[in-house]
Amino acid sequence: MMAAALRAAGGRAAAALLRRRGPGGPPAGLGAGPRRYRYKEKWAATAPRIPPTRLALHHFDVNYSLQLKDLWPSVRASLLCEQKYGALLNNFSAVDHVTQELELLNATDFVSQAPKKALRWQRGAAAEEAGRGESRSQEGSGEGRTAMQAETMTRAETSPPLRPSISSNIKCYTFPRGDVTRFRPARPDALGLLDYYLMDAASLLPVLALNVQPDDFVLDLCAAPGGKTLALLQTGICGYLAANDVSISRTKRLYQILHSYVPKVIRETVSVTSYDGRDWGQLQGSTFHKVLVDVPCTTDRHSVMEEENNIFHRRRTKERQMLPMLQLQLLMAGILATKPGGEVVYSTCSLSPLQNEYVIERAVEIAETEFNISIHVEDLSHFRTLFQDTFSFFVDCRLGELVLPHLTANFGPMYFCKLRRM
Numbered sequence: 001m002m003a004a005a006l007r008a009a010g011g012r013a014a015a016a017l018l019r020r021r022g023p024g025g026p027p028a029g030l031g032a033g034p035r036r037y038r039y040k041e042k043w044a045a046t047a048p049r050i051p052p053t054r055l056a057l058h059h060f061d062v063n064y065s066l067q068l069k070d071l072w073p074s075v076r077a078s079l080l081c082e083q084k085y086g087a088l089l090n091n092f093s094a095v096d097h098v099t100q101e102l103e104l105l106n107a108t109d110f111v112s113q114a115p116k117k118a119l120r121w122q123r124g125a126a127a128e129e130a131g132r133g134e135s136r137s138q139e140g141s142g143e144g145r146t147a148m149q150a151e152t153m154t155r156a157e158t159s160p161p162l163r164p165s166i167s168s169n170i171k172c173y174t175f176p177r178g179d180v181t182r183f184r185p186a187r188p189d190a191l192g193l194l195d196y197y198l199m200d201a202a203s204l205l206p207v208l209a210l211n212v213q214p215d216d217f218v219l220d221l222c223a224a225p226g227g228k229t230l231a232l233l234q235t236g237i238c239g240y241l242a243a244n245d246v247s248i249s250r251t252k253r254l255y256q257i258l259h260s261y262v263p264k265v266i267r268e269t270v271s272v273t274s275y276d277g278r279d280w281g282q283l284q285g286s287t288f289h290k291v292l293v294d295v296p297c298t299t300d301r302h303s304v305m306e307e308e309n310n311i312f313h314r315r316r317t318k319e320r321q322m323l324p325m326l327q328l329q330l331l332m333a334g335i336l337a338t339k340p341g342g343e344v345v346y347s348t349c350s351l352s353p354l355q356n357e358y359v360i361e362r363a364v365e366i367a368e369t370e371f372n373i374s375i376h377v378e379d380l381s382h383f384r385t386l387f388q389d390t391f392s393f394f395v396d397c398r399l400g401e402l403v404l405p406h407l408t409a410n411f412g413p414m415y416f417c418k419l420r421r422m
């Protein structure tokens with residue numbers, strides 16, 4: 001029975017996976033253990049339980065090695081190592097000296113650093129261009145050449161900043177590449193509001209991609225436990241913020257986070273609901289300037305590390321297989337909730353193309369054919385330039401951007417893609 005299951009599960013990789021016995025693994029004897037402990041297939045009443053983390057890893061070995069090729073072994077190792085966090089500063093907290101404290105530890109705000117780095121990048125490109133111009137016009141006077149270079153440099157400095165205009169109000173500190181220092185737990189101020197929120201720093205990228213503008217009506221369709229809702233509130237410019245999540249228990253955690261980080265007057269402006277997000281398009285269609293659709297997914301890092309609440313548990317197979325459908329329905333609802341001209345950011349914390357790019361492609365197609373809505377997939381490739389010092393990006397996405405876990409920058413996975421409703 002086990003041998004048949006192994007064959008069905010995909011042969012060599014599964015066998016290799018099962019040879020190594022990890023914590024909570026199947027009984028000894030599946031692999032190279034002493035002969036007397038070997039599992040006697042014909043005597044066993046039930047097949048040994050393979051832990052969901054092991055099933056997840058096997059599933060990823062089979063699928064992601066095809067997608068990521070040579071990159072997979074290092075991404076795999078990173079998924080199995082301690083992840084890095086970022087400290088999202090709470091602008092509502094009155095704790096003093098947090099930034100000084102973090103900077104003394106050598107942490108930097110990767111959000112505010114990005115435009116500076118982009119400017120340096122633009123200057124570098126301009127200098128290169130000026131250098132090329134110089135070698136083209138050998139005959140120009142020294143003075144003339146300097147003036148031309150200066151003009152090119154000034155143009156670079158005054159040229160519009162790389163899109164998006166990164167919201168300067170969001171501040172998130174991270175330690176440099178290769179530095180695995182941990183942040184201390186958050187501390188309360190005199191009113192009990194915590195000074196920062198620890199989160200996967202890559203989770204901020206979908207919020208930054210949303211590029212909230214003053215007075216925007218914003219919908220966070222799958223909001224709990226609330227890290228991204230909190231980041232949206234840190235911009236301080238939402239005209240109206242609706243935070244929805246179908247799960248009542250997770251919505252309670254969202255309330256707790258709002259309570260721990262946001263003053264009452266601001267909290268009360270957030271509309272928290274527990275609808276099935278798939279119905280939202282019909283409830284409040286064409287209403288929002290910006291919609292975040294941060295869908296349930298295989299949460300790849302969690303799936304290889306935690307047995308509890310693991311979507312690779314055998315009893316959740318059907319639910320897992322149905323995820324791309326649920327994701328598509330949620331994205332469609334998000335598109336329908338957006339005003340014409342408004343924007344949707346879709347995100348997952350999975351590497352799976354089936355949950356990422358295929359969902360986008362299907363949604364664009366369905367919007368066009370069934371709702372007569374044309375969608376433009378926005379280019380976010382400048383994120384790779386802006387944030388290359390902090391995150392490792394996969395360069396081969398067709399649509400959207402994907403942060404790959406890396407041993408020196410162990411954030412993600414995080415896929416995000418921005419759509420404009422025309």
Ligand SMILES: C[S@@+](CC[C@H](N)C(=O)[O-])C[C@H]1O[C@@H](n2cnc3c(N)ncnc32)[C@H](O)[C@@H]1O
Pocket residue numbers: 203221222223224225226227228229244245246247250275276277278294295296297
């Ligand atoms: C990836 S989590 C969201 C994380 C959240 N955005 C954050 O940053 O903290 C996905 C969420 O989708 C919610 N969800 C699942 N199905 C849903 C549905 N049909 N409608 C709305 N929310 C749903 C889950 O309860 C879960 O909280």
